[in-house]
Amino acid sequence: MDDAKAFGLTVALTEIIKQAFSLSGNGARGLGVLIGLIVGVSYQASLAFPVDYAGWFNTVTYGLLLGVGAVGSYAVVDKFVAKVGAKAQVLPGSEAPKD
Numbered sequence: 001m002d003d004a005k006a007f008g009l010t011v012a013l014t015e016i017i018k019q020a021f022s023l024s025g026n027g028a029r030g031l032g033v034l035i036g037l038i039v040g041v042s043y044q045a046s047l048a049f050p051v052d053y054a055g056w057f058n059t060v061t062y063g064l065l066l067g068v069g070a071v072g073s074y075a076v077v078d079k080f081v082a083k084v085g086a087k088a089q090v091l092p093g094s095e096a097p098k099d
Contacts, residue, residue, distance in 0.1 A: 001043055001046075006039055006040065006043045006066055007066055007069060007070065009039055010032070010035055010036045010039045010040075010066045010067060010069075010070040011070045011073070011074065013035050013039070014028070014031055014032040014035050014036075014067075014070055014071070014074070015074070017031060017035070018031060018032075028071075029071050032067050032068075032070050032071035032074070033064065033067035033068060033071065034067065035067060035070075036063055036064065036065070036066035036067020036068065036069070036070055036071075037060070037063035037064055037066075037067055038063070039063065039066055040059070040060075040062045040063025040064070040065070040066040040067070041059050041060065041062075041063045043062075044058070044059040044062050044063070045059065
């Protein structure tokens with residue numbers, strides 16, 4: 001697994017659990033950070049198990065950044081879609097065909 005896969009896994013697991021338990025707001029943000037911490041620490045430990053303070057600090061920081069990044073990127077995309085979706089115009093005849 002590399003960094004992009006760890007990030008993708010964090011985003012996907014956060015979204016799946018968030019929808020399954022109808023979480024929103026701070027609960028969803030906390031969940032994202034917690035999942036990022038779990039995925040990040042697991043990933044870093046699979047590469048080389050941390051044995052000293054610096055190793056653990058880097059491992060925990062990596063996990064926290066995964067979680068915060070996942071939550072932040074989702075929020076940015078959500079705001080962008082809401083902003084663009086409000087301005088998007090539906091062209092005549094572009095509706096889905098009805099059977």
